[in-house]
Amino acid sequence: MATHEPTGAPLEVGAEIELDVTGIAHGGVSVARHEGRVVFVADAIPGERVRARVTDAKKKSFARATTIATVDASPDRRPHVWDAADLSRNPEDRAGGAEFGHIALERQRSLKAEVLTDAMRRFGGVELAADEGEDLAEALADLVEAAPGDEETNGLGYRSRVRLHVDPESGTVGPYAARSRRVIPVTSLPLANADIAQIAPLGDFMPGVATVDLVAPSADDPRMLLGMVGDRTRTGAADAVQELVEDRGFIVRAGGFWQVHREAPALLFTAVRDAISELIEAGRFDPAAGNLDLYGGAGLLAAAMAEAAGPGLKVTTVESDDAATDDASENLSELLGALAVTARVDRHLSELLQAPASVRDRLSRGTVVLDPPRSGAGGEITSQLTQLAPANIVYVACDPVALARDTKTLRDSGYELTGLRAFDIFPHTHHFESLAVFERE
Ligand SMILES: C[S@@+](CC[C@H](N)C(=O)[O-])C[C@H]1O[C@@H](n2cnc3c(N)ncnc32)[C@H](O)[C@@H]1O
Numbered sequence: 434m435a436t437h438e439p440t441g442a443p444l445e446v447g448a449e450i451e452l453d454v455t456g457i458a459h460g461g462v463s464v465a466r467h468e469g470r471v472v473f474v475a476d477a478i479p480g481e482r483v484r485a486r487v488t489d490a491k492k493k494s495f496a497r498a499t500t501i502a503t504v505d506a507s508p509d510r511r512p513h514v515w516d517a518a519d520l521s522r523n524p525e526d527r528a529g530g531a532e533f534g535h536i537a538l539e540r541q542r543s544l545k546a547e548v549l550t551d552a553m554r555r556f557g558g559v560e561l562a563a564d565e566g567e568d569l570a571e572a573l574a575d576l577v578e579a580a581p582g583d584e585e586t587n588g589l590g591y592r593s594r595v596r597l598h599v600d601p602e603s604g605t606v607g608p609y610a611a612r613s614r615r616v617i618p619v620t621s622l623p624l625a626n627a628d629i630a631q632i633a634p635l636g637d638f639m640p641g642v643a644t645v646d647l648v649a650p651s652a653d654d655p656r657m658l659l660g661m662v663g664d665r666t667r668t669g670a671a672d673a674v675q676e677l678v679e680d681r682g683f684i685v686r687a688g689g690f691w692q693v694h695r696e697a698p699a700l701l702f703t704a705v706r707d708a709i710s711e712l713i714e715a716g717r718f719d720p721a722a723g724n725l726d727l728y729g730g731a732g733l734l735a736a737a738m739a740e741a742a743g744p745g746l747k748v749t750t751v752e753s754d755d756a757a758t759d760d761a762s763e764n765l766s767e768l769l770g771a772l773a774v775t776a777r778v779d780r781h782l783s784e785l786l787q788a789p790a791s792v793r794d795r796l797s798r799g800t801v802v803l804d805p806p807r808s809g810a811g812g813e814i815t816s817q818l819t820q821l822a823p824a825n826i827v828y829v830a831c832d833p834v835a836l837a838r839d840t841k842t843l844r845d846s847g848y849e850l851t852g853l854r855a856f857d858i859f860p861h862t863h864h865f866e867s868l869a870v871f872e873r874e
Pocket residue numbers: 690691692728729730731732733734751752753754757776777778779804805806807
């Protein structure tokens with residue numbers, strides 16, 4: 434459209450410009466316009482006027498910039514929770530991983546709600562509306578739920594997993610900088626929990642090491658997994674550690690997947706359990722059907738299904754990591770109808786699509802819980818799922834745009850989106866988790 438065509442001279446990397454920040458984009462950056470050109474600007478807040486330095490101007494239609502000072506600050510601006518990521522530092526020296534740390538916690542959640550609503554509108558064809566008599570702005574403000582305890586701690590000290598990197602030249606340890614792979618030496622990790630803060634080798638010199646994973650299980654000793662340069666394995670990654678979700682124990686490999694927020698396993702367990710309970714109440718859940726927990730990890734969400742459906746539940750967890758499958762078998766051992774399979778989800782689903790009619794019939798009466806990695810399930814898996822046509826799909830998603838795209842495919846194939854919740858389990862970052870329930874019409 435003519436009004437969106439850049440009218441000014443091309444921007445140059447390093448140029449300093451003033452921007453009126455108008456919105457939030459997916460990925461933790463805000464949106465502004467400069468002489469008709471879209472500028473994605475980091476470390477700003479919608480509503481602010483900021484001075485920003487251009488960091489990328491390769492594309493004709495948009496540029497990228499980073500805030501260097503506020504001209505008109507938002508009332509929601511706060512001193513950054515991490516000195517190492519503060520505006521007072523050069524943009525390239527700011528630590529990464531806390532890109533919303535300068536924003537009041539409540540506003541962080543409303544920005545995440547905007548990202549989800551916008552993604553659902555643009556890619557999913559879903560207009561999120563308020564319930565009757567409810568104000569839409571208020572409904573959206575509540576859409577992304579805070580994790581228990583985060584209001585009291587200002588969303589700090591929650592991470593039970595942290596990855597640090599080692600600078601190959603100097604051997605110093607730290608997080609990567611925001612938007613680059615430069616290691617930034619830091620003196621604190623405010624998002625990490627106390628156990629991690631205690632063992633973090635900040636200020637140490639670790640030549641020969643590439644990555645340092647700090648793991649603080651809820652019911653086990655904290656530990657450090659070292660990935661050496663040129664070696665893909667990490668010391669201690671295969672050790673089993675104990676996690677406690679409410680009063681239920683799980684074993685997980687120290688280097689395997691586990692939700693990083695101390696409350697996230699319980700929050701997602703409860704959310705999936707409650708979603709299944711609602712399907713049971715609506716007479717839509719068949720415990721004896723071909724139920725699946727795709728991208729099952731150590732079996733957390735299959736256990737949540739069982740908590741709602743009872744010990745008679747039949748469920749297969751599908752997970753590509755062998756060790757996680759072993760853990761899932763162990764964690765689900767009391768559930769006689771549970772089977773943990775090591776497979777890539779696409780391959781497993783394509784085998785199921787070849788199965789005899791009786792098996793397909795059981796699958797079509799089943800419920801699929803899926804919790805893919807950040808890239809989302811994607812077109813192929815979603816299309817396989819629509820061919821299997823389970824009665825219900827409970828989709829746990831860490832990428833709202835991937836969820837929205839898959840929502841479109843599912844809705845086009847006869848599924849109705851009947852529930853949507855979101856959880857702020859990554860405070861001070863732009864990430865959050867959503868849970869969407871789809872029912873076959
Ligand atoms: C977001 S985690 C979810 C794990 C589990 N549902 C939980 O809540 O703890 C995604 C899991 O998918 C696994 N994974 C990644 N790609 C996969 C694939 N193509 N097929 C099967 N599993 C995959 C990862 O190993 C990881 O355990």
